[in-house]
Amino acid sequence: MLIIGAGFGGLTAARRIARLPVQVTVLDRRNHHTFQPLLYQVATAGLSPGEIATPIRSILKDYSNIEVLLEEVVDFKLHNKQVITKQQALDYDFLIVASGAMHAYFGHEEWEPFAPGLKMIEDALEIRRRVLLAFELAERHKNERQNTDRSSDPDQPPLQFVVIGAGPTGVELAGTLAEIAHHALNHEFRHIDPRKTRILLIEGGPRVLPSYSERLSRKAEAQLRRLGVEVRTSHMVSRIEPGAVWVGDERIAAPVVLWAAGVAASPLGQKLGVPVDRAGRVLVQPDLSIAGHPEVLVIGDLAALNDEAGRLLPGVAQVAIQQGNFVGENIARDLNNQPRRNFHYHDKGNLATIGRNAAVAQIGKLELSGYFAWLAWLFIHILFLIGFRNRLMVMIQWAWSYLTYERGARLITGSDELPGWTESQQPGSERQPEADRAVEPSIPGSRSHS
Amino acid sequence: MLIIGAGFGGLTAARRIARLPVQVTVLDRRNHHTFQPLLYQVATAGLSPGEIATPIRSILKDYSNIEVLLEEVVDFKLHNKQVITKQQALDYDFLIVASGAMHAYFGHEEWEPFAPGLKMIEDALEIRRRVLLAFELAERHKNERQNTDRSSDPDQPPLQFVVIGAGPTGVELAGTLAEIAHHALNHEFRHIDPRKTRILLIEGGPRVLPSYSERLSRKAEAQLRRLGVEVRTSHMVSRIEPGAVWVGDERIAAPVVLWAAGVAASPLGQKLGVPVDRAGRVLVQPDLSIAGHPEVLVIGDLAALNDEAGRLLPGVAQVAIQQGNFVGENIARDLNNQPRRNFHYHDKGNLATIGRNAAVAQIGKLELSGYFAWLAWLFIHILFLIGFRNRLMVMIQWAWSYLTYERGARLITGSDELPGWTESQQPGSERQPEADRAVEPSIPGSRSHS
Numbered sequence: 084m085l086i087i088g089a090g091f092g093g094l095t096a097a098r099r100i101a102r103l104p105v106q107v108t109v110l111d112r113r114n115h116h117t118f119q120p121l122l123y124q125v126a127t128a129g130l131s132p133g134e135i136a137t138p139i140r141s142i143l144k145d146y147s148n149i150e151v152l153l154e155e156v157v158d159f160k161l162h163n164k165q166v167i168t169k170q171q172a173l174d175y176d177f178l179i180v181a182s183g184a185m186h187a188y189f190g191h192e193e194w195e196p197f198a199p200g201l202k203m204i205e206d207a208l209e210i211r212r213r214v215l216l217a218f219e220l221a222e223r224h225k226n227e228r229q230n231t232d233r234s235s236d237p238d239q240p241p242l243q244f245v246v247i248g249a250g251p252t253g254v255e256l257a258g259t260l261a262e263i264a265h266h267a268l269n270h271e272f273r274h275i276d277p278r279k280t281r282i283l284l285i286e287g288g289p290r291v292l293p294s295y296s297e298r299l300s301r302k303a304e305a306q307l308r309r310l311g312v313e314v315r316t317s318h319m320v321s322r323i324e325p326g327a328v329w330v331g332d333e334r335i336a337a338p339v340v341l342w343a344a345g346v347a348a349s350p351l352g353q354k355l356g357v358p359v360d361r362a363g364r365v366l367v368q369p370d371l372s373i374a375g376h377p378e379v380l381v382i383g384d385l386a387a388l389n390d391e392a393g394r395l396l397p398g399v400a401q402v403a404i405q406q407g408n409f410v411g412e413n414i415a416r417d418l419n420n421q422p423r424r425n426f427h428y429h430d431k432g433n434l435a436t437i438g439r440n441a442a443v444a445q446i447g448k449l450e451l452s453g454y455f456a457w458l459a460w461l462f463i464h465i466l467f468l469i470g471f472r473n474r475l476m477v478m479i480q481w482a483w484s485y486l487t488y489e490r491g492a493r494l495i496t497g498s499d500e501l502p503g504w505t506e507s508q509q510p511g512s513e514r515q516p517e518a519d520r521a522v523e524p525s526i527p528g529s530r531s532h533s
Numbered sequence: 534m535l536i537i538g539a540g541f542g543g544l545t546a547a548r549r550i551a552r553l554p555v556q557v558t559v560l561d562r563r564n565h566h567t568f569q570p571l572l573y574q575v576a577t578a579g580l581s582p583g584e585i586a587t588p589i590r591s592i593l594k595d596y597s598n599i600e601v602l603l604e605e606v607v608d609f610k611l612h613n614k615q616v617i618t619k620q621q622a623l624d625y626d627f628l629i630v631a632s633g634a635m636h637a638y639f640g641h642e643e644w645e646p647f648a649p650g651l652k653m654i655e656d657a658l659e660i661r662r663r664v665l666l667a668f669e670l671a672e673r674h675k676n677e678r679q680n681t682d683r684s685s686d687p688d689q690p691p692l693q694f695v696v697i698g699a700g701p702t703g704v705e706l707a708g709t710l711a712e713i714a715h716h717a718l719n720h721e722f723r724h725i726d727p728r729k730t731r732i733l734l735i736e737g738g739p740r741v742l743p744s745y746s747e748r749l750s751r752k753a754e755a756q757l758r759r760l761g762v763e764v765r766t767s768h769m770v771s772r773i774e775p776g777a778v779w780v781g782d783e784r785i786a787a788p789v790v791l792w793a794a795g796v797a798a799s800p801l802g803q804k805l806g807v808p809v810d811r812a813g814r815v816l817v818q819p820d821l822s823i824a825g826h827p828e829v830l831v832i833g834d835l836a837a838l839n840d841e842a843g844r845l846l847p848g849v850a851q852v853a854i855q856q857g858n859f860v861g862e863n864i865a866r867d868l869n870n871q872p873r874r875n876f877h878y879h880d881k882g883n884l885a886t887i888g889r890n891a892a893v894a895q896i897g898k899l900e901l902s903g904y905f906a907w908l909a910w911l912f913i914h915i916l917f918l919i920g921f922r923n924r925l926m927v928m929i930q931w932a933w934s935y936l937t938y939e940r941g942a943r944l945i946t947g948s949d950e951l952p953g954w955t956e957s958q959q960p961g962s963e964r965q966p967e968a969d970r971a972v973e974p975s976i977p978g979s980r981s982h983s
Contacts, residue, residue: 114669114945131581133942138665140721141943150723152676153669153949171677205946215588219564219603226602227621271590273600475933476926476941483925491926492583493591495564496655499603 084108084414085166085175087156087351089116089139092383092403093181094469099411101146103418105177110168112155114138117204118468120400121477123252125207127259128215128267128490132204134476137469156182158354161376177378177414180351180365181407184384184398187347187362194323197502198342201252208496210341214260215495217242217338218268218277220504225274242280245328245337247320248344249286250293251435254303256341257284258438261310266488283337285330286316287344292435292443294397299443302452306441320344326503338501346398348385355379360387369425371410377423380413382406390428400467402428434460439485534558534864535616535625537606537801539566539589542833542853543631544919549861551596553868555627560618562605564588567654568918570850571927573702575657577709578665578717578940582654584926587919606632608804611826627828627864630801630815631857634834634848637797637812644773647952648792651702658946660791664710665945667692667788668718668727670954675724692730695778695787697770698794699736700743701885704753706791707734708888711760716938733787735780736766737794742885742893744847749893752902756891770794776953788951796848798835805829810837819875821860827873830863832856840878850917852878884910889935 084100086093089111097109115136124130140151158167165172186200199209221242244264246257264280271277284291284307290300291307291314304314315330322329327336348363357373358366364387367373371380371388383403388396396402405428413423432446434456442456451459461481468474480491534550536543539561547559565586574580590601608617615622636650649659671692694714696707714730721727734741734757740750741757741764754764765780772779777786798813807823808816814837817823821830821838833853838846846852855878863873882896884906892907894900901909911931918924930941 112949114665114943131583131942132944132946133581136944138721138943141939144721150676151721152673153666153945154673155949170673171680173680204944208946215564216603223602223604223620226600230621230623271588271594271601473941476929479926479929489591491923492581493564493588494582494586494654495603496582496658499562499605 084177084179085110085173086179086181087111087166088181088183088349088383088385089113089142089151090119090181090183090383090403091400092183092407093179094139094142095404095407096179096181096382096411097143097149097407098146099408100414101143101149103411103415105148105414105418107146107149108173109139109143109149109151110154110156110166110173111139111151112153113203114140114153115204116142116469118473119202120464121468122201122204122207123255123259125204125492126201126210126214126256127263128211128493129259129484130477130480131492132208134473134480135468136204137473142469156351159351159356161356161379164378175378177417178380179407179410180355180379180381180385181383181403182349182351182385184346184348184362186342187345188342189345189347191323194342197323197325198247198328198340200342200345201256202346210256210339211492212495212497213339213501214244214263215493216499216501217244218272218275219495220338220501221275222272229274241336242275242277243283243335243337244280244339244341245283245285245335246341246343247285247323247328248342249284249288249291249314249316250343253284253286253341253343254291254307254435254437256343257282257312258307258310258436258441261307261312262438262488263490265311267490267493269488282312283335284312284314285318285320285328286314287319289317291316295433295435295443295445296450299445299450299452303435303437303443306437306443306453310438310441324503326501336503338504346384352381352385355381362387370413370423371406371426380410382410388426396428397433399433401431405429434463436460534627534629535560535623536629536631537561537616538631538633538799538833538835539563539592539601540569540631540633540833540853541850542633542857543629544589544592545854545857546629546631546832546861547593547599547857548596549858550864551593551599553861553865555598555864555868557596557599558623559589559593559599559601560604560606560616560623561589561601562603563653564590564603565654566592566919568923569652570914571918572651572654572657573705573709575654575942576651576660576664576706577713578661578943579709579934580927580930581942582658584923584930585918586654587923592919606801609801609806611806611829614828625828627867628830629857629860630805630829630831630835631833631853632799632801632835634796634798634812636792637795638792639795639797641773644792647773647775648697648778648790650792651706652796660706660789661942662945662947663789663951664694664713665943666949666951667694668722668725668730669945670788670951671725672722679724691786692725692727693733693785693787694730694789694791695733695735695785696791696793697735697773697778698792699734699738699741699764699766700793703734703736703791703793704741704757704885704887706793707732707762708757708760708886708891711757711762712888712938713940715761717940717943719938732762733785734762734764735768735770735778736764737769739767741766745883745885745893745895746900749895749900749902753885753887753893756887756893756903760888760891774953776951786953788954796834802831802835805831812837820863820873821856821876830860832860838876846878847883849883851881851883855879884913886910 118135121135154168268277352365365381384398434444436442444451444456568585571585604618718727802815834848884894886892892910894906
């Protein structure tokens with residue numbers, strides 16, 4: 084039995100199936116499960132990667148019939164019941180494909196370097212680097228101007244951040260960026276005032292959080308504005324270039340542009356030989372298998388299935404977890420020669436966080452917004468965070484951040500450049516271009532090494 | 534007043550000088566101060582970077598006469614009293630150069646890709662990646678062999694780690710790697726037994742921790758052996774190649790080789806126009822100024838100064854901190870027209886940690902080893918860790934790790950390749966070389982963007 088992907092769906096399926104008398108191999112190209120609902124906290128320097136990610140083999144170590152392999156799946160041979168990884172071909176009797184989704188630019192992949200999206204730990208670190216670096220470069224630029232009064236210097240993009248797409252991720256990012264700019268960096272800069280940072284949230288559709296009710300969308304927008312986010316709905320991004328976004332004919336200069344406007348299913352879905360929808364999601368049977376292959380089950384963000392009302396099930400953890408359990412149940416029924424059941428989604432409610440004390444929640448007929456929705460969000464996310472130690476650390480970090488407005492992981496690592504930021508005259512680099520990034524000590528003569 | 538570098542020396546000087554009626558600018562090419570004594574914990578997945586690094590401007594935010602700039606210094610114009618950064622020329626009245634040291638390969642810079650050293654957060658993450666990946670690749674390799682019995686496959690390097698250099702960093706790394714291999718990964722792998730990992734510590738000199746007494750060196754070596762580290766003293770490394778180290782004529786295959794055998798001062802020292810020693814350290818006057826320039830002070834790892842007994846002061850935090858305070862005092866005396874004093878180092882004792890319950894300590898005439906030395910080390914390092922929140926988080930992480938043997942930050946990010954690890958037949962990559970690292974969703978047609 085093979086499971087591809089150790090997100091919420093894959094992990095849940097693995098744990099359910101571990102109770103059956105079968106051998107399970109979990110394949111993932113990462114060594115860690117990422118708790119995606121909190122990834123925006125890493126991107127905004129509130130949490131460290133280690134606090135929201137746990138090694139997959141550590142999560143599953145107590146199930147002796149599960150093994151975990153760090154391998155990347157690239158293809159299938161369904162007729163041979165084989166999965167092809169970069170390294171080998173692996174046989175299966177049952178196959179669960181749970182490889183999820185990635186952010187997508189839908190034909191504008193050239194925008195990615197200028198407007199990174201948020202799906203993996205690496206994405207979050209890159210966003211964090213850009214956000215923090217933007218403040219540093221603005222401070223440096225103002226200092227230079229003051230010291231030298233070089234009015235001929237190129238103008239730098241003003242300190243503003245653009246978030247494209249007002250789904251849950253875009254709203255979280257915009258709200259948290261506002262919190263950083265308007266609170267966390269207080270008193271730390273001498274030349275710029277981070278509180279003057281403009282944060283723009285641009286959405287093509289008519290409202291933010293379109294998957295929520297219109298009333299909650301309005302509430303969310305009001306909370307965003309209160310946090311200092313400028314919200315522009317019904318605005319289409321026409322072009323992204325280094326350090327700027329075009330909205331229609333208007334060019335908005337911004338050293339940091341973030342992409343939260345689109346998600347596409349893992350390209351593995353298209354290798355299964357069955358129809359996929361526009362976003363690459365696999366059209367599955369009511370039991371989550373694919374046509375003609377009852378032994379191949381697709382779950383989570385990769386699966387396209389409608390609920391009773393004909394609406395596509397959303398790409399959220401809750402759906403993936405329920406589907407993971409469900410396919411485990413069906414496999415147990417197969418092994419007992421019982422007929423399979425069809426999947427029914429039980430919506431336990433939806434929560435979106437916006438920022439400090441700001442969130443919206445929809446639980447059945449009940450709609451909450453503001454402080455109580457935020458508390459509910461906090462409680463549920465800590466509860467579901469995998470690993471007791473992580474949960475404890477996150478609680479402490481949050482309590483600390485909440486009381487002090489500080490952010491615990493404000494590190495810039497990697498390159499010190501931003502797209503579109505053209506450095507002014509560089510006395511040092513002109514003089515000695517060799518003294519660049521990697522400063523290597525060069526010692527005359529050599530010495531014995533131990 | 535300019536201070537270059539926000540390590541222990543630069544930060545201490547900045548805080549001391551902030552009490553004087555002067556304007557101070559702290560320049561650093563990183564936005565964070567790194568608590569270097571705990572960097573090996575990041576390299577070995579025990580702590581997250583955010584727990585041992587704090588933004589410099591956050592540490593100094595309450596000193597309104599200090600400003601912090603993210604800039605890289607590349608040269609000096611001492612006669613103009615100017616520092617040249619990559620961006621601009623900055624004037625000073627007093628200059629404190631505290632740019633520290635880097636790991637160095639002394640004429641063998643070509644070894645760096647195969648044997649990374651440990652000085653910065655980025656180094657620690659690279660080492661962590663390699664260590665964790667080595668176990669994953671070994672597990673994968675054994676799984677492949679079992680599945681396919683391809684006896685023609687190339688042999689992979691056996692699961693062993695080599696640490697070169699048995700100073701404090703090498704000893705910490707080797708001891709902690711042993712703890713990971715022999716405890717932390719228990720029950721997580723199905724094909725390999727991490728407890729069988731060999732850990733070799735190779736030292737050119739006759740004993741480990743050469744800066745300690747011979748008795749403590751022996752104690753340290755015994756503790757290392759008890760933790761499962763093979764120690765080879767008086768062995769010279771003659772060559773390093775991808776996945777292997779040559780010790781004399783013996784080739785030791787190892788997927789992970791770490792370099793802790795040499796440190797060289799920041800190349801800035803050589804731009805000051807005064808003599809430097811073999812490791813690039815600046816030969817300073819007894820008041821830590823440089824010859825002919827009383828306004829230029831060099832402190833910390835970059836300075837070469839002998840103590841009363843004629844021994845070079847070691848490159849440790851304690852020396853840098855005392856020197857930072859000392860130059861602050863002398864500048865205060867200058868401003869009051871009092872004569873300067875000469876620097877005297879007060880050795881408060883030295884501690885080196887080896888692993889769980891294992892350390893050595895030398896405090897005046899007192900020598901400790903084992904559990905009590907380890908407790909002392911723990912206490913002092915938590916006490917000096919900058920930032921209350923970090924201290925709390927580190928304490929919790931450590932308490933947790935100590936009780937459970939778990940390591941909290943076991944994430945592999947970045948590339949999934951190791952030098953010298955030749956992948957066996959790769960069914961997937963042969964078939965479709967384009968489906969490589971960056972899996973980009975490719976969606977037919979395009980969609981409007983919000």
